[in-house]
Amino acid sequence: MTTYEIVVGIECHVELKTKTKLFCGCAAEFSDDPNRRVCPVCLALPGALPVVNRQAIEYAVKAALALHCEVQPFSRFDRKNYYYPDLPGAYQITQMFHPIAKGGYVDIETTKGSRRIRLNRIHVEADAGKLLHASGGIGGAGGTLADDNRASTPLIEIVSEPDLRSAEEARVYGEKLRTILEYAGVSDVKMEQGSMRCDANVSVRPKGDPVLGTRAEIKNVNSFKALERAVNYEADRQIDLIEDGGSVVQETRGWDDEKGVSISMRLKENAHDYRYFPEPDLPPILLDPERIKGIGLTLPEMPEDRKSRWIKELNLPACDSEQIASSRFSAELFDRTVALGADPKTAANWIMGEWTRCVRVKGIGMETEPVKAEHLAALLGQVSAGKINNKQAKEVFEEMFDTGEAPEQIIQRKGMVQVSDTGALDAIVQQVLADHPKSVEDYRNGRTQAIGFLVGQVMKASKGQANPGLANQLLAAALEAMK
Amino acid sequence: MEFSEQELADLEMLARVELSESEWNRCRQAFQNVLDLAASLQAVDTEEVEPMISPIHLMNVMREDEIRPGLEREEALAQATETESGCFKVPRIL
C-alpha cells in the first residue's frame, strides 16, 4: 500500500486598493452598475494607450517587502495574448519576464508544527472585466454579457513554490498571506468580495519520490476553508485515479463547494500559446534601493514581530497573541489600548471576547474601527476602578460599538453605578437569604455551589449594580455565620 | 518551409483569422518569401546584444493615482452591435 504525499502550490491574485485603475484614470472602486467606470483605455478602444499608476507600483513593492521578497531594481511589463470576452483588447498586460519581486516567504504554524513556505515571485498585472449570463428570453439562446468596470483593476499575483504538503497547510498559508497583506495596507483582501482570489496547483507523488507528479489547477475557491476542502478532494481524486491505473491530466478544474467536487474546465484546454512579448507602450520600471527602503519604512509592525513582542514584553500567552495578531485591526486596537494604560491580559480578553463577538454578530467590518482604543481603555479603567462591574461593562461596550459614544457618557446616561457599599449590600444579602431558604439549606448541606445562585439573586435584586465579588463575600460570611 | 494543414489551422486558430483556400493559395508564396526574408536575421551576430524593445530610453513614466474623466456608459456602448442591461453582449461561449 503506497503512501502518497500531497504537493500544493498556491497562486493568489490580490486587488490593490488604489483609487484608480492600473493603466487609466477610471475609479477602481467596486460598482455593480455595469460599464460606469470605463474609458477608451480600459475598453481597449482603437488608439488607446496605457500609463502606469504610481501608487499601484508602490503598493506592490510594499507587499513584496512585507513578504520578505527581493524587490527587483529593473522590472517591465509584457503582453499576454489570448481571446476571452472578459479581456478587452485580447491581451492582458502583465509581467512575465521581469517581475517586480522574486523569492520571499511566509511562515506558517499548523497542528503539525512550523514551516516556512517559499514564494517564487510577485508580479503586477491588470485584471479583466466580468462576465454575466444574459437573460434567456423566449427560446433565447442566452449569450454572455461583458461588464468592464473591473477591467484594468491593479492586481498583484503572488506565486508560492510547491512547498505546501497538506490541505491544512494550504488553508493556513492562505490565511497568513491574507493577514500579512492586510497589515501592509495594500488591499482589502476580502475573499468573499473577490479582492483576493486563490488558485491551488495540486499534485501527488509516492512519499519519498523526488519527482513532482502531474498537477491540476483548481480555481473558483471562495474561502480558505473551501481551499482546504478542495485540496483534500483533489488529492483524493488523484490518488484514486492513480491506484485505479489511470494518470493525472494536467488541466484546470473548477471547484464546486456545494457539491464538494472539482470539475474539469475543458473550455480552457485549447493550447494556450500566449505569445508573450515585452509591452512596447510602457517604459520599464527602475527602483533604486533608497526608494525601496523608503517604501519599506511605511510598513507597520508585522504580525510575527508583534506576537513576539507581546509574548516577551507583555507576558501575553501565545495563543492570545496569535488570535489578536491575526488581524491588523485587532492588533492595532490592542496596542493602542494597552498604550493608554489598560492591563494587557484584560484588553486581550475583551478583544478576543466582546469585540470579536460584536464584529461577527453585527456584521460590521473591523476596518471601520467600530470601537476606538481610547473608549475601550476608558471602559476598562472604569471597571478596574470598581465604578462598574463586568456585566455592566459588557452592556456599555455593546452600546459603544453601536453608537461610537464614549463610555463615560453611556454610564452617566444609564445611571450605572456599582454598589460596593457594604452596608447597602448587606441589607440585600439578608433579604435574599430570607427569600431562599432552600438554597441556604443546600449550602449548609455541603452544596457550596448554591452560593452562585444566591449571588445571582443579589445581582437581580440590585438591578445588576451590586459588586459581585463583594456580594459573594458577604453571602459567604452570612452563610457561615448561620451555621 | 512548408506549412502542414495542421500548422496552418493552429496558426489561424491563435490569430482568429481564417483564410479561404484561394486566399491561402494567393498568399502562400508571399508568406513564404517574407519568412525567408525574416530568416536572414539568423546571419546577424547577436552575441551579447541587448534587444531594443523601444527606441526611447524612458523609464518610470507613471501617473498619479487621481481620477480622470472617462466615458459615459452610453458612449461606451454606442458602437456595440448588441448590448443588454448596460453590458456588451456576445453569443454564448460554447
Add this chain to the structure above:
Amino acid sequence: MNQSISAAEELAALTAHDASCRLAEGTVSSVQLTQLMLDRIAASQNNAFITVNPKALEEAAAADARRQKGEARGPLDGIPMALKDNISTQGLRTTCASRMLAEFVPPYSATVARRLSEAGCVLLGKLNMDEFAMGSTSENSYFGPVRNPRDPQRIAGGSSGGSAAAVAENLAYFTLGSDTGGSVRQPAAMCGVMGMKPTYGRISRYGVVAFASSLDQIGPITKDAQDCALVLNAIAGKDPYDGSSLMNPLPDYLDALKDGAAGLRIGIPKEYMGEGISEEVRMAVERVAGLLEAQGAIVETCSLPRTEYALSAYYVISSAEACSNLGRYDGVKYGYRTQAYANLAEMIEKTRSEGFGDEVKRRILLGTYTLSAGYFDAYYKRAQQARTLIMEDFRKVFRQYDVLLTPTSPVTAWALGQKHANPLEIYAMDVCTVSVNVAGLPALSLPCGTDSQGLPIGAQFIANTLGEAVLLRAAAAAEKGGKA
C-alpha cells in the same frame, strides 16, 4: 472668368503660412478658404478623402468669429486641414480604410487632433490610406485606391496616400499622416510634397489606431518647411496619456529655418545609393547635395553597414506588434460583426476573416507565427537585437555628420494595380525608409523635382534623435537653393 478661376487656384495653392497671413490681413476668411477646399474635394477624382467633416464650415465660422473679436489663437487658427483616417476624431467616423471600422465613430479624439483643434484649425475630413496603415501604395483600402494627383493611373504611395495626395492637389493646407516604415515620407515623395516623421515619442500616439507600437509616429505633410515647423509647434510635446511620449523641452521649430546650410555636415550612406535606386532618383538626390554644397555644406559618403537587416527587422517587429494590436477587432464592443454564427468562437473568426483585407490578414498571421512558442527567439528577439545594431550604426555616423541624405523611394510612382506576385518586391521599396523607424530617428522627405515622366522624386534627410530642427534647417536651405 479666367481671372476668378486663377484667383481660386492661387488661393488653394497657398502655403498654410501665406494663407494665415491673408487671414490676418483680412483679405480672406476661414469660411472662404474652407468652402474652397470643400468644393475642390467634391470635384476631385483622386479618392483622397473617405469622410468629409459636416461641421467644417461651422468650425471655420467660429474661427472667423474669434478673429473678429481679436481672439485669434495663433498662426494656424482658421486654417483648413485634414487627418489620416487612423487618427481618432470624436463624433466623426474613423475607419482606418477597413471594413472592420467602416462605421466606427470614436467617442474620443486623438491628442494630435485635439491639439490642432485647440490651435483653431478647421477639420476638413478624414483621409484615405492603406488598411490599418499596412502597405506602401494606398491600394489596400476598403474605400478604393488613392490616385496620384500627378497621374491618376498611378499610386499615390502609402500608407498615408490620401494625406499626401490631398496636399499635392491643394485639397487641404496641410495634413497629418502616420509613419511606421515610411508611410508619411514615401507618399509625400511620390506626390511631390514634403513629409516628416519626427523622432519616435516626440508626438503623442494617444488616439492613433495602433499598427506597430514601437515604430508608429504621426507626421505632418506640408507644402514647405515653414508649414512643417508650424504644425510641429502645434502638435509636438509630452502627453500624459501616452507613456511613450518624450518629455524633452520643445524648441520653436521656426527658429531652425533661417540657419542656412553653411557648415552643415552631410553624409550620404552608400548602402542607400545602391543598385535598386533608379538613375533619375539618384541624380535628383545628387542635385540636392550639390545645392547644399553650393551653400557651404560639406557632403561626404559614409556607411551604415547593417542596413541590410533593417527590412527583415522591420517586418518581424511590425507584424508581431500588429497582430497583438489588432487582436481587439472581434465584433464585440465596436466595429463590423459578421451576420451568421452559431457561437462566440465562430463569430470572432468570421468577423475577423471578413472584416480584414488580405494584406492585414497576412501580416497578422506572420506576426502570430513569429511570436509563437519556439519561434520567439529566432525571429522577434533577433529582430530586436538587430535593431540595437542598426541604432549603433546610426549613432556612430552621427558623431561625424549632422544629417544624412538618401533617396526617399528608390523609384517613382508605379501604376495602380501593378501585380506583384512577390510582395517582397513591394516590401523592398521600403528599404530607404524603414531603418529610420527601426531606430526611432527623425527624417524628412523633400520634394526635389520630377523624373522624365513628370513623376515627383523625394530626397530624404535623416537626423539624430530629437534632430527635427536640423531636418528643417536642411530642408529650408534646399528649398532656397532650389528656387535660386
